[in-house]
Amino acid sequence: MKKSYKTAAIIGFVSKGVIYLVIGILSLLAALNMGGESSGTSQALTFLKKQPFGQILLLLLGAGLLCYSYWMFIQSIKDPENIGNSRKAKLRRFGLFTTGLVYTFIAVLAFYHVFNHTTEGSSGSSYLNFLGTSTLSIIFICVGIILAIQAIVLMIGVFKGGLLDQFNLEGHKYYKLIRHFGQFGFYARAFIVAIIAYFFLRAGIYTGNHEIKGIQEAFLFLNQSDLGRILMAVTAVGFISYGAFYVFLTRYRSFEGE
Numbered sequence: 001m002k003k004s005y006k007t008a009a010i011i012g013f014v015s016k017g018v019i020y021l022v023i024g025i026l027s028l029l030a031a032l033n034m035g036g037e038s039s040g041t042s043q044a045l046t047f048l049k050k051q052p053f054g055q056i057l058l059l060l061l062g063a064g065l066l067c068y069s070y071w072m073f074i075q076s077i078k079d080p081e082n083i084g085n086s087r088k089a090k091l092r093r094f095g096l097f098t099t100g101l102v103y104t105f106i107a108v109l110a111f112y113h114v115f116n117h118t119t120e121g122s123s124g125s126s127y128l129n130f131l132g133t134s135t136l137s138i139i140f141i142c143v144g145i146i147l148a149i150q151a152i153v154l155m156i157g158v159f160k161g162g163l164l165d166q167f168n169l170e171g172h173k174y175y176k177l178i179r180h181f182g183q184f185g186f187y188a189r190a191f192i193v194a195i196i197a198y199f200f201l202r203a204g205i206y207t208g209n210h211e212i213k214g215i216q217e218a219f220l221f222l223n224q225s226d227l228g229r230i231l232m233a234v235t236a237v238g239f240i241s242y243g244a245f246y247v248f249l250t251r252y253r254s255f256e257g258e
Helices: 003-031 041-049 054-077 087-115 126-131 133-160 175-207 215-222 226-252
Strands: none
Touching: 003 041, 003 054, 003 087, 003 215, 003 226, 041 054, 041 087, 041 215, 054 087, 133 175, 175 215, 175 226, 215 226
16 A cells, blocks of 8 residues: 555544544533533634634644545545455445545635634525425435434444444554444444434424534534433543544554555
């Protein structure tokens, strides 16, 4: 494997880990009434921007996320770790490609935060209004179904172990501990994806309210009751675990073909 591929992957792991660590920490502080706020990706980027040298942090983070996207695209297209060409392998490689697209968008969002002031209170779906209510409802139902399937696939993948096997952690001293971090983190992520799927399905089928909702709204949804606040705290810790897992990958992840 080319050294540049591995370097891009390691930089990308750190950047992805930082995003989820910030989301998790801010949401945990909110659940504990310690001054944080329910957060999603955009809120995490805004938080980083407000820190000393925040714009430099965001530039570095955006570049790092582009590295992660590059690694996803390389895995999908050039297959340096020999995922293969079976039906299952092709589905996995397609999933890696779509993940690359998602994190390219997040990288662009990071650069956007560097050069622009975010506008709060604007509707996340106002630019979709031209599609009409019926079309939006169908789109929201489809997105909800896709997200629900993704949440189920994540849970099954973690439960069976295959999802974590792909990171090639075996043989390292702290293999079991790091794997537990990953398991908890992926379960938390699947839980949040399931809640977002519920938002989309509810909007498409019942409410007709076509505002696009994400991680922040899912945490706010959990924060509506005492039990929900406990679930929010546990899920936030899961996001911290997920972020830490990706940071650990920089040291303990083995690459095929090294």
